Amino acid sequence: MARARGDGLTRGRCEMRNISFSRRRVLVQGAMVATGVGAAALLGACGATPTPQVIEKEVTKIVEGTPQVVKETVIVEKQSTVEVVKEVTVQVQASAPAVTTIEWWPGWPEAAMVAIAKRFEEKNPDIKVNVVSNYPEMQAVLAAVAAGKPPDILADVPYMELIARGVILPLDERINTSTEVSLTDGDIRKELWEVFAWQGKHYGIPSVDTAGREGMGFNLNVIGEAGLDANNLPTTWEDVFEWHQKITKYDSAGNLSIIGMAVMAERTPACSYGDPWMWPHMWGFKYIENNKYSIDRPETVEFLNVIKQFADSVGVEKLDGLSQAMQGISRGAFGIGKQGMQITYPSGPAGVWQSNPTQKYKFTYVPVPASRKGKKIQTAGGHAGMIMKDSKNPDPSFKLAVYLTQKEACDILFEAIGWIGVRKSWQAQVDMSRYPSDVAENIMFFQKSLDEADEVWYNNDPIESITETEWGKAYQGVMYGKMTAKEAAATMEANLTKELQKVLGTSG
Structure with missing residues (x-):
């Protein structure tokens, strides 16, 4: 009976403590009771916790x-x-x-751009860059936009023309929140940002080939052989023409053997693709402002007549023959010691040293008319990473655009082409030891001139590729005697005004 009461008390206490038993435990307890130890086990279970x-x-x-x-x-x-x-x-x-693939149309030089993309991918394993090597011509870009398959990021295009058409993404918000690029810290020059600005917004990250767009190059060996003083280089177009006449020589058959200056070679015909129309700058005026052209003016007539003066001095047929003979040669006659002077690009110093290392060159500011003697001018331009408005991957594309301004990308382009990186901080530490000291000085002229020039110009021309076409018609028409300089200036302004109205949808 005592055991029975004990069992009851034990069971009651257990119920009050609400202990639940697993199926396994019930089976174990049953086995323990059967062997005569169940009571002790139950008492133990209801004892102290x-x-x-x-x-x-x-x-x-x-x-x-x-x-x-x-x-x-x-x-x-x-x-x-x-x-x-x-x-x-x-x-x-x-x-x-996850890996995001972006499509990049970088333009020239393809091999260096592919190397940059590979290095970028190594640093950003979540981004793959598909480098499209075909040159990003204006019509190809517009066709891709119309088909709904634009690239994510591109460069080496008629920048303002695409911006004005509304197909490029404004970047101000991303720039202002970035810790890697700034509109105001001065590491990238203000003028370079403004080259890619339109109606108060910025559309490109300046990055590639952004040194001053032009410099007057002199082959010191050629001018020395002509008896000219390399320590007293000409700075006006009037003086340059005199040197041109003294340098130019003909063979016994009357063909050009050395020319003083082929005035419309390399940089001087350009108006687009990162190289603004430079002739108005030398004469001290902006040819477009507030979407209004100002070309039909005395200064334009004057520089068109300068061009004709150089062409007439040797004959356009001989100039054509020289041009054809020099096709495929870097910098043409100037690059192989057959020309005394040429206006060239920032890649000029490294280029002529590579093609003609035994001769010496000097690069300085382009000439101006006598009325502006003493003025040192330079043009801002070059190339930027721009993101298409319809890009599906704007953030990784922005990351690539910023990377193009940084040391690794700048080093690749400097090694391949001799281009100076866009950042002043990069320029301060660049190793120029691969070049002779005079070549290094010439390369750095194009960068330093942006800070040291009296005037730094840039254009915001929303139909710049059309301007280049019309400029070609104008100067060639004058050179070949098909129209006067005055007629060419008036025709150029009239045609561009009509084209601009079509693009902007205005009537004046």
Whole structure:
């Protein structure tokens, strides 16, 4: 009877404590009662609460694909002779980072741009760059836009023309929140930012070939052989023409053997693709302002007549023959010691040194008319990373555009082409030891001149490629005697005004 009361008390206390039994524990207790130890076991179960033991157990978890050993505390409760272990299993799914592919149309030089893309991918494994090597001609870009398949980022295009058509993404918000580029810290010159600005917004990250756009090059060997003083270089067009006449020589058959200056070679015909129309700058005026052209004016007539003067002095037929003979030669006659003077690009100093290393060259400011003698002028331009408005990947594209301003990308282009990087901080540390000191000085002239010139010009021409076409018609018409300089200036302004009205949808 005592045992019966004890059993009842034990059962009642257990019910009050609300202990639940697992199926396994009930079976174990049944076995214990059958062997004569059940009462003692039950009394023990309803006695003082046992002290839990704390055991540290090692659990291996996979986090982001990397095995890690994590110590997990496991509570083990001892109830009678039965252990109930509470374990937690954590499973972490290992996954590779998502990769975004962006399409880049960088233009020239293809090999260097491919190398930049590869280095960028190494630093950004979540971004793949598809470099499209075909040259990004204006019509190809517009066709891609019309088809709904534009590139994500591009360069080496008629920048303002695409911006004005509304197909380029403004970047001010991204620039202003970036910790890597700034409109105001001066590391990238203000003028270079403004080259790619339109109606108060900025559309490009200046990056590639952004030194001053032109310099007057002199072959010191050629001018020395002509008896001219290399320490007193001409600075006006009037003086340059005199030197041109003294340098120019003919062979016994009357063909040009050395020319003083082929005035419309290399830089001087350009008006687009990062190289603004420079002739108005030399004469001290802006040819377009507030979307209005100012070309039909005395200064334009004057520089068109300067061009004709040079052409007439040797004959356009001989100039054509020289041009054809020099096709495929870097910098033409100037690059192989057959021309005394030429207005060239920032890549000119490295280019002529590579093609003609035995002769010496000097690069300085372009000439101006006698009425502006003493003025040192330069033009801002070059190339920028621009993101298409319909890009599906604007953020990784912006990252690539910024990368083009940074040391690794600048080093690649400097090694390949001799282009100076856009940042002043890069320019301060660039290693020029691969070049002779005079070549290094010539290369740096194009960059320093942006800071030291009296005037730095840039154009915001919304139909710049059409301007280049009309400029070609104008100067060639004058050179070949098909129209006067006055007629050419008037025709050029009239045609451009009509074309601009079509693009902007205005009537004047």
